Amino acid sequence: EVQLVESGGGLVQPGGSLRLSCAASGFTFSSSDMSWARQAPGKGLEWVSGISRGGRKVYAASVKGRFTISRDNAKNTVYLQMNSLNPEDAAVYYCALGIVTTTGSTKGQGTQVTVSS
Numbered sequence: 678e679v680q681l682v683e684s685g686g687g688l689v690q691p692g693g694s695l696r697l698s699c700a701a702s703g704f705t706f707s708s709s710d711m712s713w714a715r716q717a718p719g720k721g722l723e724w725v726s727g728i729s730r731g732g733r734k735v736y737a738a739s740v741k742g743r744f745t746i747s748r749d750n751a752k753n754t755v756y757l758q759m760n761s762l763n764p765e766d767a768a769v770y771y772c773a774l775g776i777v778t779t780t781g782s783t784k785g786q787g788t789q790v791t792v793s794s
Contacts, residue, residue, distance in 0.1 A: 679703040679783055681772050686788030689762055697757040697788060699772030707750040713757045714778035715768035715790075723768075726757065727776035735776065740766075759790070767792045 685697040697713070712727035726736045726746040734746050745758040755772055769787040771778070778784070 681785030683772050683785045683788040686790045688791045690794050691763055691792055693762050694760045697770055699755045699785060701753045706753040709774055710776035711755040712773050712776055712778045713770060714773060715770045717768040722780055724778045729776055762792045764792045
């Protein structure tokens with residue numbers, strides 16, 4: 678059974694940083710593309726970033742230069758380092774299978790990120 682468990686969310690002030698983690702199990706992680714997406718209240722799912730099994734990284738324009746995706750195949754974990762956070766980044770963040778997240782993607786339960794002073 679595929680399991681994706683996100684962690685690392687929380688409350689951060691504008692301009693602050695957070696690192697999200699996603700622990701994966703139930704599939705061959707090292708052979709899988711992975712991604713992060715987010716959903717703010719009242720809005721649809723927004724793809725944020727993806728990383729291929731070979732390490733190629735792609736980002737949405739809204740986060741490029743501020744967020745960094747990475748993976749550790751030895752730990753079956755994908756990360757999202759988020760810097761220079763602003764209130765528009767507040768959302769539930771999900772990790773997912775595939776380099777681009779869609780509503781049909783296999784996702785975790787999500788972790789809440791709140792950006793507020």
